Amino acid sequence: MKDPIYKILLLEEDITLIKKIQQLLTLHNYDIITCTSAEEGIFMSRQYRPDLIVSGVRLRGGSGFHFLMELRNDPTLQHIPFIFISGKEGKEDMRMGMNLGADDFLTKPFKSKELIMSIKSRLIRFTIFNIQNRDRKHTTIVSMPVIAPEIHNKLSKTEFRIMQMIAEGLSTKEIAQTLNISIKTVENHRHNISKKLNLTGHNSLIKYAIKNLTQQYRILS
Missing domain, CATH: 3.40.50.2300 (Response regulator)
Structure with missing residues (x-):
């Protein structure tokens, strides 16, 4: 069979x-x-x-x-x-x-x-x-954000929002359009975020965002 x-x-x-x-x-x-x-x-x-x-x-x-x-x-x-x-x-x-x-x-x-x-x-x-x-009569999967403490401690609300959008795969242009700000402003925010988090190198901010703004999952009965 x-x-x-x-x-x-x-x-x-x-x-x-x-x-x-x-x-x-x-x-x-x-x-x-x-x-x-x-x-x-x-x-x-x-x-x-x-x-x-x-x-x-x-x-x-x-x-x-x-x-x-x-x-x-x-x-x-x-x-x-x-x-x-x-x-x-x-x-x-x-x-x-x-x-x-x-x-x-x-x-x-x-x-x-x-x-x-x-x-x-x-x-x-x-x-x-x-x-x-x-x-199990009731099974619920809940997501728990895994966020490095330094992100909340060092970044402003706008910078944190931009970090989330970077982790979601949005480009600088798409972030600017979503937040209704200029591309230059987004670039300045990205530069400031990298500086605050001591990130250097090409794509280091993208990699950091994806790695540190992820979800863990727990199954609740």
Whole structure:
């Protein structure tokens, strides 16, 4: 008898890689849904309710980090097991991905067996979790912001709001439009935030925001 068919959502900007992984997983009796952008990924997640998600770090029109953040902030999707796949430069990506709640992280090039074993392991663990909790009459998943104390202590309300928007993936232009201020003003705020938090280097503020403005989840019975 064949194993049950699980539904897997696969997000990756590389169409060639999508086809290879899709072919592999189909051979192992998985039902595969594919897309290339974070926006489409959220839509597909809500429409098809996959049992597991495999996502690249680099996606069209965004990043896998921002996709994962939106997924974990949606009470109807935040429980889905999540596996990141990334290029050789994956050490920083791995640390950030795991901080955001990824369940596993595979660095390209990875072996087919590694991906299959990771998927099976996450699905088995999630199935056991569901069995253990299916008899609970009331189960609530609550999110608890993980915010470094220095952020609130050192930043003004406006600076903190801008930090949140940076963590959500908004560009300087989008932040300016949302807050109805000039791009120059946003750039000044970003400079001041970096200075207050002793951040240096390209993209250091973005990495800091994503790492420190994340969510943890607790299941309440």
